[in-house]
Amino acid sequence: xxxxxxxxxxxxxxxxxxxxxxxxxxxxxxxxxxxxxxxxxxxxxxxxxxxxxxxxxxxxxxxxxxxxxxxxxxxxxxxxxxxxxxxxxxxxxxxxxxxxxxxxxxxxxxxxxxxxxxxxxxxxxxxxxxxxxxxxxxxxxxxxxxxxxxxxxxxxxxxxxxxxxxxxxxxxxxxxxxxxxxxxxxxxxxxxxxxxxxxxxxxxxxxxxxxxxxxxxxxxxxxxxxxxxxxxxxxxxxxxxxxxxxxxxxxxxxxxxxxxxxxxxx
Amino acid sequence: xxxxxxxxxxxxxxxxxxxxxxxxxxxxxxxxxxxxxxxxxxxxxxxxxxxxxxxxxxxxxxxxxxxxxxxxxxxxxxxxxxxxxxxxxxxxxxxxxxxxxxxxxxxxxxxxxxxxxxxxxxxxxxxxxxxxxxxxxxxxxxxxxx
Amino acid sequence: xxxxxxxxxxxxxxxxxxxxxxxxxxxxxxxxxxxxxxxxxxxxxxxxxxxxxxxxxxxxxxxxxxxxxxxxxxxxxxxxxxxxxxxxxxxxxxxxxxxxxxxxxxxxxxxxxxxxxxxxx
Numbered sequence: 001x002x003x004x005x006x007x008x009x010x011x012x013x014x015x016x017x018x019x020x021x022x023x024x025x026x027x028x029x030x031x032x033x034x035x036x037x038x039x040x041x042x043x044x045x046x047x048x049x050x051x052x053x054x055x056x057x058x059x060x061x062x063x064x065x066x067x068x069x070x071x072x073x074x075x076x077x078x079x080x081x082x083x084x085x086x087x088x089x090x091x092x093x094x095x096x097x098x099x100x101x102x103x104x105x106x107x108x109x110x111x112x113x114x115x116x117x118x119x120x121x122x123x124x125x126x127x128x129x130x131x132x133x134x135x136x137x138x139x140x141x142x143x144x145x146x147x148x149x150x151x152x153x154x155x156x157x158x159x160x161x162x163x164x165x166x167x168x169x170x171x172x173x174x175x176x177x178x179x180x181x182x183x184x185x186x187x188x189x190x191x192x193x194x195x196x197x198x199x200x201x202x203x204x205x206x207x208x209x210x211x212x213x214x215x216x217x218x219x220x221x222x223x224x225x226x227x228x229x230x231x232x233x234x235x236x237x238x239x240x241x242x243x244x245x246x247x248x249x250x251x252x253x254x255x256x257x258x259x260x261x262x263x264x265x266x
Numbered sequence: 267x268x269x270x271x272x273x274x275x276x277x278x279x280x281x282x283x284x285x286x287x288x289x290x291x292x293x294x295x296x297x298x299x300x301x302x303x304x305x306x307x308x309x310x311x312x313x314x315x316x317x318x319x320x321x322x323x324x325x326x327x328x329x330x331x332x333x334x335x336x337x338x339x340x341x342x343x344x345x346x347x348x349x350x351x352x353x354x355x356x357x358x359x360x361x362x363x364x365x366x367x368x369x370x371x372x373x374x375x376x377x378x379x380x381x382x383x384x385x386x387x388x389x390x391x392x393x394x395x396x397x398x399x400x401x402x403x404x405x406x407x408x409x410x411x412x
Numbered sequence: 413x414x415x416x417x418x419x420x421x422x423x424x425x426x427x428x429x430x431x432x433x434x435x436x437x438x439x440x441x442x443x444x445x446x447x448x449x450x451x452x453x454x455x456x457x458x459x460x461x462x463x464x465x466x467x468x469x470x471x472x473x474x475x476x477x478x479x480x481x482x483x484x485x486x487x488x489x490x491x492x493x494x495x496x497x498x499x500x501x502x503x504x505x506x507x508x509x510x511x512x513x514x515x516x517x518x519x520x521x522x523x524x525x526x527x528x529x530x531x532x533x
Contacts (some may be wrong), residue, residue, distance in 0.1 A: 272503070272505055305498065305501065307494075308494045308495070308497055308498035308501065309494075309495075309498055310494065311490065311491040311492070311493070311494025311495040311497075311498060312491065312495060313491070314431065314435065314439075314487040314488070314490045314491035314494070315487070315488060315491030315492060315495065315518070315519075316491075317439055317443070317487050317491075318483075318484050318485070318486075318487035318488035318491060318522060318526075319488070319522060321442065321480070321483050321484045321487070321526075322484045322522055322525055322526050322529055324446065325471065325480050325484060325526070325529045325530060325533070326525070326529045328464075328467055328468060328471055328533060329529055329530075329532045329533045331464075332464040335464045335467065335468075336464065339450065339451075339462065342446065342447065342450065342451045343451040347447070347451065348447070348448065348451050348452065350447075351443050351447025351448050351451075352447075352448065354439070354443050354447060355440070355443045355444065355447070355448065358436050358439045358440050358443065359440070361432065361436055362436045362437075362440070365432045365433070365436070369433075395437060396436070396437050396440065399437045399438065399440075399441065400437065400440045400441040400444070401441075402441070403438065403440075403441025403442065403445075403479075404441045404444055404445055404456075406470065407441065407442070407445035407446065407457075407461065407462065408445055408449065408456055408457045408458060408461055409457060409458030409459075409460070409461030409462075409466075410458070412470060
């Protein structure tokens, strides 16, 4: 990329470094580099890696805020660095790995815990027991026909790009290791709202189990930082309502009567 | 960073192949204006708890006869009680405004075939109910009704 | 303890939510008159509006008992639940195992006392 910024503007970047082979604890390293006025934070980090310090490690991919790879803390707030303009910041910019996650190296965090929480909410269409033999309902227009209105019910909550900014913003994630967290609950809720799905009973039981949705204290920070306007806070709090209804009706209707048998774990 | 998060925050079930640095909370966590508002919202819990306990005290006195009742009313005249109830008033208004703002988006998208009204309508209904209940209650307690 | 707290969570959340909704609405009028206007002898309040006979007659009416009961019980649960979450926000996951029972215990005992208070009017 061109390094000619025209007016010779420079910024100072304070970046967290951590190499598990040589460092006891993370430390910071400062880089002063020339910047261009239209750069995003990711451009600056890539410049540092390309031109100054190739040892710095960070995740990024699409450069257009759809892959969710480049999440980091910029001046203490979780951001997608490909979408965050440098011009919004002062002469010194602090870049740290995503909060509330274990750090593998430099700006790269361990995401396996996130993947595990995701899987727990069963983010797939679950058939009803009656459908187990013949599969999902078919019509002459195809399988799983869904109207635009039915799609609209859950579409907002399907827009999540798994960037994990919401986990960095959430005070409950920071303090309760078991909490399922905004994105996982929003995804589970997305399936609960999907007209093709019959897994509400199973998911609502998970929502009330370890990692319960009721741990959410409605700080709303997750929705504030979400780059895709998924509004996970709305999903989680709607999910609380759904879980309570499920809990209450559980006293009237026996459990587990309605769903197809579990498929085998791979 | 503002300090350590829970040591197992977002930890995988089995550790990865290399040693990881422990999770940290965001740097501006305690000083961010939105977070301060949120923590203030939570701390109104103390005010509500006391308001409930003081209301219990008053109603208990009412059930104990005229002397106890008059004593309780007189006790409420202490500056400390009045100051607390001033704080209480500020707290319930703060809580109401913040909570009502969140209420519409926390509603399920449908209950059976019924859909909730659009958010501005829900908000208007909430505030009307709040104001209406307050006026009615004030009118009754202040002697204007019944 | 964690298992028990998970099991009761839906009930507590319902009480907490009503504390936020109904509790807030009821408390506003209550505080305005009983907490502020009466102690300050403001002109807003008719003289003898809360004299014992009238106060007792209003309160012992079935609607009165219900309203006063809600006024006592619901804010207690809103308060206990919010304080519990506030504690968790301050690195309180361990502390929660003993603090939650204390907070909910206070709310439970005071709620029972509140029900008794409106029954014995």
